[in-house]
Amino acid sequence: MDEHDFLASRFEEHRTHLRAVAYRMLGSLTEADDAVQESWLRLVRSEADDIDNLGGWLTTVVGRVCLDMLRSRRLRREDPLEARLPDPVVSQEDATDPEAQALIADSVGLALLVVLESLNPAERLAFVLHDMFGMPFDEIAPIVERTPAAARKLASRARRQVQGAAPTPDPDPATQRRVVDAFLSAARGGDFEALLSILDPDIVLRADSGTLLGGGMRILRGADAVAGQLATFHRMATTATTRPVLINGAAGLVNTIDGDLISIMSFTITGEKIAAIDILSDPGRLPQLDRTGPESR
Known part of the structure; x- marks a missing residue:
């Protein structure tokens, strides 16, 4: 050598x-x-x-x-x-990726x-x-x-x-997934009350659609404002193929249409409520982050 x-x-x-x-x-x-x-x-x-x-x-x-x-x-x-x-950082729930784990060690969540x-x-x-x-x-x-x-x-x-600006997520993966599944069920059913019941009163939703389509970052605060997006959540849940994944080590979702990744959703679960939702749908960035194919399953 x-x-x-x-x-x-x-x-x-x-x-x-x-x-x-x-x-x-x-x-x-x-x-x-x-x-x-x-x-x-x-x-x-x-x-x-x-x-x-x-x-x-x-x-x-x-x-x-x-x-x-x-x-x-x-x-x-x-x-x-x-x-x-x-x-x-997107990874499959049943996969072991040492490099991904190193990137997100010590609860470096998206929030x-x-x-x-x-x-x-x-x-x-x-x-x-x-x-x-x-x-x-x-x-x-x-x-x-x-x-x-x-x-x-x-x-x-x-x-x-x-300190205090980023909510501390519930550490139990099963609890996180149960709450995210409840969100998805409420979205698919168009159930406003069910959705509202799992949202923290001070929830923050950040949606980044990028600048290619003239979107950019949109921020909503409060359970009523976020629940008011039920129609959007319903459309996503009923038209896209939704797959559970880990986003920075926490329960999340990837949404695809005809195999193309259209959004990545990260959830911060605190006290069995959704304290933050971060949605990335920027078409200029998603291809670089696509971990939904067969090689990553």
Whole structure:
């Protein structure tokens, strides 16, 4: 094995961890892969023999790359209508996918990623690296060009915004699936009262149809407003083929028509009620996320 192959082998040992870091930072699977690839390119251009802790070095590099990408993203998305849902991680309920599990470990649900989108880039980096991956503040500080004390304040400020903003999901998968099945039954039957009975009073529905069709992000708050979408839910449930899946480790649904993926629905179940529904129907993004084919069953 030559030096390049040996370095590539060592890098591959850290790839899954790096992708998990980048996914939490960026909320985009494609951008996460780009950040990981950039870390590899920087490693190749570095004096690798002088790196004592390769995992720590790569995590720092990925953190810097993601920070730059977040800042660039903010400059591009000056219009608030360009807000979008993070990429969901879709997996089959009876499948074991170690990489998918690593991406969503520690209950990184879609609702939490939505909250992380509200943080500024430095806050997000400090929170993700410290609270989710245990990196000490003296290692985070150089990445955000602050002192360790200032980095600690960034993470603390982010933590206050995150706590309570993202509902904590019920941990029991069977409970989650039972509530989602009840939602689907109410939708198919057009039963308003049954639907209303399983919605948390403060439910938030986020529907991202993308910009290709002039849609964008739509947000509804409150059980009455969400139950008022019963006709839309009924149309989906009766015209599409609906399959149960896991979305970021939680009970969800994928909806297809003639084999084509038309939407991904993520549910956050709290206290046996639906506290959040996130629907991605952006035709520009769905093909990249399609895990509904035979190879993923």
